Amino acid sequence: MKIGLGLYRHMLSRENYDFARQAGCTHVVIHLVDYFRGGNANPNNNQPTGGKYGYWGVAGDPDDAIWSARELKRIRSEIEDAGLILEAIENLDPATWYDVILGGPRRDEQIERIAAIVRNMGEAGIPTLGYNFSIAGVCGRVSGPWGRGGAVTVGSDGPLDEPLANGTVWNMIYDPHATGQTPSASYDELWKRLEFFLQRIIPVAEQAGVRLAAHPDDPPMPSMRRQPRLVYQPDMYQRLIDVVPSTSNALEFCVGTISEMREGSVYDAVDRYSRQGKIAYVHLRNITGKVPEYRETFIDEGDVDMVRVLGLLHANSFEGVVIPDHTPQMTCAAPWHSGMAHTIGFIQGVLATLPKRPKQGTKQV
Numbered sequence: 001m002k003i004g005l006g007l008y009r010h011m012l013s014r015e016n017y018d019f020a021r022q023a024g025c026t027h028v029v030i031h032l033v034d035y036f037r038g039g040n041a042n043p044n045n046n047q048p049t050g051g052k053y054g055y056w057g058v059a060g061d062p063d064d065a066i067w068s069a070r071e072l073k074r075i076r077s078e079i080e081d082a083g084l085i086l087e088a089i090e091n092l093d094p095a096t097w098y099d100v101i102l103g104g105p106r107r108d109e110q111i112e113r114i115a116a117i118v119r120n121m122g123e124a125g126i127p128t129l130g131y132n133f134s135i136a137g138v139c140g141r142v143s144g145p146w147g148r149g150g151a152v153t154v155g156s157d158g159p160l161d162e163p164l165a166n167g168t169v170w171n172m173i174y175d176p177h178a179t180g181q182t183p184s185a186s187y188d189e190l191w192k193r194l195e196f197f198l199q200r201i202i203p204v205a206e207q208a209g210v211r212l213a214a215h216p217d218d219p220p221m222p223s224m225r226r227q228p229r230l231v232y233q234p235d236m237y238q239r240l241i242d243v244v245p246s247t248s249n250a251l252e253f254c255v256g257t258i259s260e261m262r263e264g265s266v267y268d269a270v271d272r273y274s275r276q277g278k279i280a281y282v283h284l285r286n287i288t289g290k291v292p293e294y295r296e297t298f299i300d301e302g303d304v305d306m307v308r309v310l311g312l313l314h315a316n317s318f319e320g321v322v323i324p325d326h327t328p329q330m331t332c333a334a335p336w337h338s339g340m341a342h343t344i345g346f347i348q349g350v351l352a353t354l355p356k357r358p359k360q361g362t363k364q365v
């Protein structure tokens with residue numbers, strides 16, 4: 001197992017790459033979508049929240065060339081110059097694929113655009129594309145000083161039933177001039193949209209040598225903003241990977257989100273999906289509670305036994321990357337960085353206790 005650091009778009013700098021190396025990471029996962037653009041900037045570099053009812057920033061990149069093979073290669077070589085490996089790009093820009101998620105009129109041209117991005121990633125040697133096929137996205141969360149020692153963290157205090165505004169998807173705004181509301185989709189319709197997406201993109205990903213990795217719905221409620229959710233119980237992950245059986249159809253396995261789910265057990269889910277070799281990479285985060293009421297916590301203080309989770313991954317020969325997901329903000333000059341360093345240190349400590357495996361290719365005597 002390897003340890004990585006997830007970096008937001010505005011954090012892609014040599015300084016942060018050096019920080020990752022110093023903390024003990026060998027890999028990074030990068031976001032190219034700037035969730036903070038056009039408002040909701042967070043000086044603490046933490047995850048965007050936007051409050052319970054608000055949306056994040058404006059989708060769409062003024063510099064769309066960042067998704068070109070040339071730019072992706074440039075970013076990869078900057079990361080490699082710092083001594084790290086670029087494992088994944090996390091999330092597509094909502095402006096790139098809103099009609100794929102919403103089943104709108106530009107769906108087919110947007111599918112072509114995603115296919116081009118996947119090919120660019122293959123050409124640039126970036127092996128994984130994390131995505132979250134969700135209409136309402138990560139939304140409806142509240143924040144407060146609920147972590148140990150009053151550290152500010154996020155959570156959910158109940159459902160969010162206000163309708164989805166037109167011109168928004170995935171909790172970002174793709175058309176600031178739109179008015180009115182988006183009609184509710186049915187659960188079956190949402191699955192049909194996902195199937196269309198996977199049936200068209202997975203063959204492209206196979207050709208390009210890229211793995212798609214699905215994040216579950218966070219918070220994992222059956223609906224948010226009157227729109228259905230796709231993966232809000234552990235079993236629904238199986239349905240997603242069975243749509244198109246392929247090594248390129250894999251999971252961005254979020255331990256925190258799965259622990260927030262009302263059904264099943266997070267340990268069973270870790271065991272089941274790692275045993276199948278379906279986990280592309282892991283988001284590690286602890287929580288307390290279940291939807292609709294839960295809170296994110298420090299890695300060592302929530303409901304989930306992280307030693308058991310990492311032990312199961314190891315026992316099932318998971319050799320991929322684990323990254324800290326969100327962490328509470330620590331009270332100091334660098335709230336985000338200290339939260340990450342704390343979580344990385346915890347993971348290192350656990351990994352150091354796992355039984356060593358014989359190196360591949362070496363003869364056992």
Ligand SMILES: [Mn+2]
Pocket residue numbers: 215218254255256257283325
């Ligand atoms: Mn996650």
